[in-house]
Amino acid sequence: MKAFGIKSYGGPENITELEVEKPQINDDEVLVETKAEGINPFDWKIAEGMVQSWLKLTFPIITNSDFAGVITKIGKNVQSFKVGDRVTGFTLTGASAQYIAAKPNRLALLPDNVDFVTGAGIPEASMTIWQGIFNHAHIIPGQKVLIQGGAGGLGTFGIQLLHQIGATVYTTASAKNKDLLISLGAD
Numbered sequence: 001m002k003a004f005g006i007k008s009y010g011g012p013e014n015i016t017e018l019e020v021e022k023p024q025i026n027d028d029e030v031l032v033e034t035k036a037e038g039i040n041p042f043d044w045k046i047a048e049g050m051v052q053s054w055l056k057l058t059f060p061i062i063t064n065s066d067f068a069g070v071i072t073k074i075g076k077n078v079q080s081f082k083v084g085d086r087v088t089g090f091t092l093t094g095a096s097a098q099y100i101a102a103k104p105n106r107l108a109l110l111p112d113n114v115d116f117v118t119g120a121g122i123p124e125a126s127m128t129i130w131q132g133i134f135n136h137a138h139i140i141p142g143q144k145v146l147i148q149g150g151a152g153g154l155g156t157f158g159i160q161l162l163h164q165i166g167a168t169v170y171t172t173a174s175a176k177n178k179d180l181l182i183s184l185g186a187d
Contacts, residue, residue: 003097005062009049018060023101030081031073032102035116037095038066040124046093057093064095068110068119078104086110090123125153133161141166150186151177159184 003018025031043064045051068088071081081087081104089107094100110119132154133139139162147158150171162169163185171186 001098003062003094005060005093005096006047007060009047009052011048012044014047015063018062020062020097022099023097025073025075025101027075027077029075029101029103030071030078030107032067032069032087032089032100032107033072034067034069034095034098034100036068036120037064038120038122038124039064040066042124055092062094062097065090065092066120066123067091067095067100068116068122069100072099080104081107081109086112086116086119088114088119088122090127095120121153126157129154129158130161133158139165139167142168144168144170147171147186149173150181150184156180156184159186 001020001022003020004015005018006014007016008014023031046055046057047063066089068086071083071085071087074081074083086109087107088110089100089102091100091102091106108123110116139145145162145167147155147162147169148171149155150159151173155171155173159169159171159181169186171181173181
């Protein structure tokens with residue numbers, strides 16, 4: 001199958017087309033046909049070798065982490081998804097491929113009213129802000145929270161999550177984004 005990746009650390013000039021085997025799934029995985037992928041700062045940090053002190057890679061690697069697509073095969077132990085489900089997901093590397101073997105806990109159903117390109121932009125930003133709000137800051141209903149840069153990827157997800165649980169959300173942004181941020185739930 002076709003994929004894009006790198007054969008050594010470096011910048012975007014190192015990205016090349018690869019011919020790789022279609023992934024085989026384990027009993028606890030699904031096979032996703034990729035329809036779109038997202039590119040994040042974390043992806044280029046991996047490609048440039050900025051995280052190699054804790055993330056050891058064997059080259060060549062397929063690049064990027066966020067994707068959206070359709071499940072084409074289910075492992076026998078998977079019960080939370082079915083063939084044909086539209087999903088968005090995250091993998092440490094490997095999103096720039098025609099197919100991805102993925103664990104169900106790294107996937108979410110993609111609503112019918114969200115296209116694949118938009119869906120591929122959801123995983124890393126939403127997961128990062130979720131962890132910050134709930135796993136690290138332990139925000140609870142009624143708390144007051146300031147989100148710096150509310151119109152960015154993390155900010156737009158954070159405002160919605162905080163509003164949903166009943167927190168008071170303050171944010172910084174340029175005046176042109178005021179209506180957007182209020183529509184997302186900023187106070």
